[in-house]
Amino acid sequence: MGQDDYHFCAGRRSTYSPSMSAFSAHSRPDVLDRLATTPYDVVVVGGGITGAGVALDAASRGLRVALVEKEDLASGTSSRSSKLVHGGVRYLQSREFKLVYEALTERQRLLRNAPHLVRPLDFMIPVWGKRAYAKAVNAGLWLYDLTGGFRIGKLHKGISAEEVLAEMPTLKGDGLVKGFFYPDAQTDDARLTMTVARTASLYGADVASHVAAVGVAKDGAGAVTGLYVSDRLGGAEPLTIRTQAIVNAAGVWADDLRSMEEGAAVESLRPAKGIHVAMPLHLFGNRRAVILPVPKDRRSIFILPWGRVAWVGTTDTDYDGPLDDPQATPDDIDYVLTALNTWLERPVGPADIISTWAGLRPLVAGTTSERTADLSRNHAIIHGAPGMVTVTGGKLTTYRLMAQDTIDELIAKRDLTAGRSLTKDLPLDGAVGFDPDRACPAGTGIDAEVWESLLRRHGSLADTVAEIARTDPELGRRLVPDLPYIRAEVLHAVRAELALTVADVLERRIRLSLEDRSRGLGALDDVVGLMGDELAWDNPRRQGERAAYTARVQATLTAEGVTSTEH
Numbered sequence: 196m197g198q199d200d201y202h203f204c205a206g207r208r209s210t211y212s213p214s215m216s217a218f219s220a221h222s223r224p225d226v227l228d229r230l231a232t233t234p235y236d237v238v239v240v241g242g243g244i245t246g247a248g249v250a251l252d253a254a255s256r257g258l259r260v261a262l263v264e265k266e267d268l269a270s271g272t273s274s275r276s277s278k279l280v281h282g283g284v285r286y287l288q289s290r291e292f293k294l295v296y297e298a299l300t301e302r303q304r305l306l307r308n309a310p311h312l313v314r315p316l317d318f319m320i321p322v323w324g325k326r327a328y329a330k331a332v333n334a335g336l337w338l339y340d341l342t343g344g345f346r347i348g349k350l351h352k353g354i355s356a357e358e359v360l361a362e363m364p365t366l367k368g369d370g371l372v373k374g375f376f377y378p379d380a381q382t383d384d385a386r387l388t389m390t391v392a393r394t395a396s397l398y399g400a401d402v403a404s405h406v407a408a409v410g411v412a413k414d415g416a417g418a419v420t421g422l423y424v425s426d427r428l429g430g431a432e433p434l435t436i437r438t439q440a441i442v443n444a445a446g447v448w449a450d451d452l453r454s455m456e457e458g459a460a461v462e463s464l465r466p467a468k469g470i471h472v473a474m475p476l477h478l479f480g481n482r483r484a485v486i487l488p489v490p491k492d493r494r495s496i497f498i499l500p501w502g503r504v505a506w507v508g509t510t511d512t513d514y515d516g517p518l519d520d521p522q523a524t525p526d527d528i529d530y531v532l533t534a535l536n537t538w539l540e541r542p543v544g545p546a547d548i549i550s551t552w553a554g555l556r557p558l559v560a561g562t563t564s565e566r567t568a569d570l571s572r573n574h575a576i577i578h579g580a581p582g583m584v585t586v587t588g589g590k591l592t593t594y595r596l597m598a599q600d601t602i603d604e605l606i607a608k609r610d611l612t613a614g615r616s617l618t619k620d621l622p623l624d625g626a627v628g629f630d631p632d633r634a635c636p637a638g639t640g641i642d643a644e645v646w647e648s649l650l651r652r653h654g655s656l657a658d659t660v661a662e663i664a665r666t667d668p669e670l671g672r673r674l675v676p677d678l679p680y681i682r683a684e685v686l687h688a689v690r691a692e693l694a695l696t697v698a699d700v701l702e703r704r705i706r707l708s709l710e711d712r713s714r715g716l717g718a719l720d721d722v723v724g725l726m727g728d729e730l731a732w733d734n735p736r737r738q739g740e741r742a743a744y745t746a747r748v749q750a751t752l753t754a755e756g757v758t759s760t761e762h
Contacts, residue, residue: 218396220689220730226401227426227434233401235259235438236611237602238422240408240452242266243273244384244591246444247391248598248618253442254398255621256602256613261436262392262400263424265407265448267699269388272446273591274703275554277471277497277509280305280313280592281379284339284486285495292342294573298592299343302380305592306347309382309623310631311654312390315347316381316499317483321359321366321374321538329353329373336377344377351377363481365539376483381499384591385703386652387623389692391594394624405695409433411441411456411583419456419582428695440609442601443585447518447557456579463577464587465560466515470523471508472531473549473709476500478541489534496534502648503677504549504710507531514555520747522754523551550709551755559588576604584608595619625654633657639664640671641681648679653687660687674718680705685725697722697740698747714748 217226239250242264250262264270282299283291305313320336322329336344336351344351352375359374360366396402405427412421412435419441425433443452453461479485485498499506510527528545536542559575574589574597586601599616606613635646639661649657663683664671670683688694688704700722702708707715715722719741727737 218393218402218693219691220693220695223403223695226403227406227429229401230261230263230403230406230424230436231434233259233261233437235261235401235436236613237261237440237442237605238263238436238438239442239444240264240422241444241446241448242268242388242392242402242404243271243444243446244269244388244391244594245273245446245586245589245597246442247388247395248594249442249444249586249601250400250402251391251395251398251621252595252598252602252616252618253605253613254395254400255617256615258602258611258613260395260400261438262395262402263406263408263422263436264402264404265427267404267696267703268392268402268693269385269703270699271448272554272556273388274385275469275471275552276384276591277469277499278382278384278501278506279316279379279497279499280382282339282342282344282592283590284335284377287335287338287342291573294590294593295339295342297596298590299339299346301593301596303343303346304595304619305382306380308621309387309390309626309654311625311629311651312387312623313380313382314651316379318377318379318486319354319359319362319374319481319483320377320486321363322372323367323370323538324372326372332375336375339377344379347378347380349378351375362483363479363485365478365480365541367538367540379484381484381501382591383652383706385706387591389703390623390625393692394621397624402693404693404699408445408452408455411452411580413580417580419580438582439611440582440584440605442605443579443583444587444601446587447555449557449585449587453577453579453585456583463560465513465558466518466555467558468512468514468521468527468553468555469509470527470531470551470553471506472523472528472551473501473504473506474543474547475549476503476505478543478547479505479539481505487534487538489530490537492534496531498535502679502710507535511556518555520750521553521555522751523553524754525756527551527553528755545755545757548755549712550714551751552709557587574600576601578604578608582609625656628655630655636661636665640668645671645673645679645681649684656691659691660684663687674705674707674721675711675713678707678710680707680718682721682725685722686729689726689729694726697726697744700726701744702747708748714751716745716748719744 236258237253239246239262254260282295340350354374356371410423422436447466450461486495577585589597674680694700701715
């Protein structure tokens with residue numbers, strides 16, 4: 196399918212541009228001008244995966260859409276997940292069959308619509324103890340297959356204890372009775388979110404990051420007429436975006452906007468914190484993802500391979516701290532390491548940790564359960580004043596379905612003129628023309644590892660990055676020696692991925708803050724220089740960006756109880 200065919204099927208053939216200027220840091224003033232002067236059908240608040248999905252669903256139906264995010268796209272929960280696209284085997288234990296079925300259906304759509312960002316990943320479940328428990332795991336995996344897991348093209352498979360140890364030799368063999376393989380999928384959550392938002396931009400949505408909602412405008416009858424917003428980078432006076440409807444997709448911050456709209460405090464969410472640690476993959480030796488039980492906690496943790504590192508997590512605990520920057524604490528880290536070391540021949544410790552991150556799940560309150568792990572991951576759509584809709588809860592995997600349900604309800608309630616949802620079969624930007632075996636263009640100086648990484652994260656737009664590198668050999672140089680991120684990607688992030696700050700680049704457009712032991716500080720001067728030259732930053736802005744990113748890293752290290760990045 197070519198680009199014209201793709202956009203003919205999607206119904207907006209004439210709007211496609213592979214280098215849409217509206218999704219560029221350079222075009223931000225124009226976008227802000229449109230926000231102040233354009234009447235919209237829908238304004239979406241929140242640039243996480245749910246908000247991006249809502250913007251895409253609405254824009255691809257022909258609605259006039261704006262999206263505002265107070266920080267960067269995916270700066271909250273949507274860059275701090277386990278980075279999985281999956282049904283959730285454990286939800287079968289709580290008999291949430293519909294949730295698992297929907298998630299597995301959406302997994303297949305993402306594998307088809309975003310093959311450059313979502314890839315199959317096999318999982319292994321080792322079983323220690325009684326063979327009766329192995330039979331129970333086998334029965335659960337059959338149910339997972341039948342609920343929709345089979346759509347990926349294969350069923351789960353039982354393996355011997357010897358095969359488990361061959362797959363991951365670092366596991367303890369004592370008491371190991373069996374194991375299982377089953378298929379699921381993995382993604383880069385931050386890049387998936389950014390790409391969904393960029394695809395929405397291709398369909399005409401105006402996307403503005405670092406723009407905060409500060410109030411809701413209503414008419415005399417109490418219906419929504421606009422949203423008051425403030426530019427957090429420009430320091431200008433608040434502006435009013437005129438709109439027929441607002442979708443509140445602010446995740447764990449959703450109650451803040453509801454409180455603005457209702458004029459009274461709203462507490463409908465119960466945030467749950469999940470942390471992960473990144474460690475060198477060679478400490479574990481697994482090629483597949485591995486699921487290990489947490490003793491005495493009825494939970495499991497993942498060991499997820501990601502290049503040269505492994506993501507290990509997650510926790511699931513109540514959280515009542517500041518929402519803006521949750522951190523992994525020594526207790527959180529100890530929980531993960533203790534669970535790991537129960538099953539490893541060679542214990543791992545804090546000195547093995549490359550990085551950590553913590554995210555908050557926007558779980559819907561209203562349950563008597565004491566454990567956030569027991570709360571449903573189903574989404575909820577809540578109607579406020581006429582024209583005000585809040586969508587919350589849910590999973591990264593089901594974002595598209597959440598968005599479709601939200602816009603369907605909004606159209607019915609607000610009597611908007613729009614067609615049916617198109618996103619079931621709508622490829623995300625970078626998917627059309629993506630070929631995982633495509634050779635790197637000649638003359639770029641890009642090595643094979645870097646090119647494979649570019650394809651995996653940019654899809655067919657990897658050629659655009661390569662062309663930037665071709666203009667100057669220095670732009671093909673790696674930002675740090677042992678990771679496949681190059682300087683050209685910094686410029687591409689500014690020009691085509693709406694990156695406005697150093698943290699936008701190092702934390703989300705590329706993942707150096709997670710994969711690099713220095714948390715990206717080793718690339719800081721390069722990134723500040725490249726962005727500063729591209730965006731004509733003066734010296735105070737450059738120093739401010741450098742100081743702000745360094746402070747972010749130090750805050751994370753302090754929360755972990757680490758005093759230096761050279762641990």
